[in-house]
Amino acid sequence: MGPERLTAGDGGRRMWPSPGRKGRAAQEGIHMAEASAPGVSEPRIPFALPDIGDGVIAAVVEALRSGWITTGPRVHQFEEQFAEAVGAPHALAVNSATSGLHLALEASGVVTDDAVIVPTVTFAASAETVRYLGAHPVLADVDPATGLMAPEHCREAIGRAEAAGWRVAAVMPVHLAGQACDMDGLVEVAGAIGARVVEDAAHAFPATHHSRPIGSIGDFTVFSFYATKALTTGEGGMITTADAGAAARMKVMRLHGIDRDAWDRYNRDDPGWYYEVIAPGFKYNMTDIAAAMGIEQLRRSEDLWARRAAIAGRYREGLAGTGIEPLRVDRPGDRHAWHLFVVRLPEGLARDDLVAALAAAGIGTSVHFIPLHRMPYYRDTYRLSGDRFPGAEAYYASCLSLPIYTRMSDADVDRVLAACRTAARAAS
Numbered sequence: 001m002g003p004e005r006l007t008a009g010d011g012g013r014r015m016w017p018s019p020g021r022k023g024r025a026a027q028e029g030i031h032m033a034e035a036s037a038p039g040v041s042e043p044r045i046p047f048a049l050p051d052i053g054d055g056v057i058a059a060v061v062e063a064l065r066s067g068w069i070t071t072g073p074r075v076h077q078f079e080e081q082f083a084e085a086v087g088a089p090h091a092l093a094v095n096s097a098t099s100g101l102h103l104a105l106e107a108s109g110v111v112t113d114d115a116v117i118v119p120t121v122t123f124a125a126s127a128e129t130v131r132y133l134g135a136h137p138v139l140a141d142v143d144p145a146t147g148l149m150a151p152e153h154c155r156e157a158i159g160r161a162e163a164a165g166w167r168v169a170a171v172m173p174v175h176l177a178g179q180a181c182d183m184d185g186l187v188e189v190a191g192a193i194g195a196r197v198v199e200d201a202a203h204a205f206p207a208t209h210h211s212r213p214i215g216s217i218g219d220f221t222v223f224s225f226y227a228t229k230a231l232t233t234g235e236g237g238m239i240t241t242a243d244a245g246a247a248a249r250m251k252v253m254r255l256h257g258i259d260r261d262a263w264d265r266y267n268r269d270d271p272g273w274y275y276e277v278i279a280p281g282f283k284y285n286m287t288d289i290a291a292a293m294g295i296e297q298l299r300r301s302e303d304l305w306a307r308r309a310a311i312a313g314r315y316r317e318g319l320a321g322t323g324i325e326p327l328r329v330d331r332p333g334d335r336h337a338w339h340l341f342v343v344r345l346p347e348g349l350a351r352d353d354l355v356a357a358l359a360a361a362g363i364g365t366s367v368h369f370i371p372l373h374r375m376p377y378y379r380d381t382y383r384l385s386g387d388r389f390p391g392a393e394a395y396y397a398s399c400l401s402l403p404i405y406t407r408m409s410d411a412d413v414d415r416v417l418a419a420c421r422t423a424a425r426a427a428s
């Protein structure tokens, strides 16, 4: 099936909260509404919509009817297929990227009063999982043209961590929007101090860096399958690694520190009721219902990606000459996953004005992300101020995410472009 004819299911517009309602969407700064703005006759273009086709619905029904709905054969199948898709020896399915980051950091040996280098332009999950372990997220600046932490930003943050007397146990590149960080440089910086590399690839399936899939580069890579992601299981995530020992540790820790999961105990060649708790673990396993969605979405992932890439191409062409600049992308050999389409606005075009103009035209937008050094918890706990993060401050001052999802038609994209052009002209 060609990308233009992707099946649109009915899982849709009404799942999103109205503007102003609290919840995850609100925390992420997603501006969404159920109906078009007053006076707008065309249907609303929300910021994000999952692509739930008949195949996903049938796969979920089959899982429900199978009699095995928690972690079981579908999770194992999804793990195997995902590992193959990203060229990783091991893949572990979890119930969110947040739990995946926690498990990966724990398996990296991060302990109390260690430091982990995290870019300041990211979602709360990247840093909070470091705090779960009693360690310190030391925030790094980013390149304003890409929103990404570069090796020099990482080095500068390592210097601050060491000055505070903390061992830097891990470095966490975040592949913002779906474009890869400079992994060669970051792996080298981490390697020089013996730190592990835990990639936050929540946005980065299916992305590549120098033709290598994201998922096959760092010590650990963590993907998100949250509702707005390119591959979704509603809630869910995946950790990939080449480290067999760490994979075994994470497998145990994702399910209460028990050495055998239920499927192992009751369905393998040597079934038995006996198990041992070998560590105080967590409850982070994925269900077979979610895995059924994942398997089906993975099967379609190239088509889904192609549609996102086509939308990004149309945006880039249509924005030329407006002063509204897409983030710099297209490093040779890199494939952008196009989870987000982020633009930077010219001086004179205020973000709030463009958000309001787009909302008036029935179009949802979002901001990724308010830098963590501006968040009261991190600002006050670590006494941070914006002067230390000039790149992130410049990025944040002018960034805006436009809608990009497979169910957008070319006409939808053209409506967004027309509204952007009108706002840009009015501001110039």
Ligand SMILES: Cc1ncc(COP(=O)(O)O)c(C=O)c1O
Pocket: 095, 096, 097, 098, 099, 122, 123, 125, 126, 174, 200, 202, 203, 223, 224, 225, 226, 236, 237
């Ligand atoms: C950069 C980043 N990291 C981590 C996460 C956490 O993902 P999840 O919701 O699957 O826990 C998100 C969620 O959107 C994210 O944007």
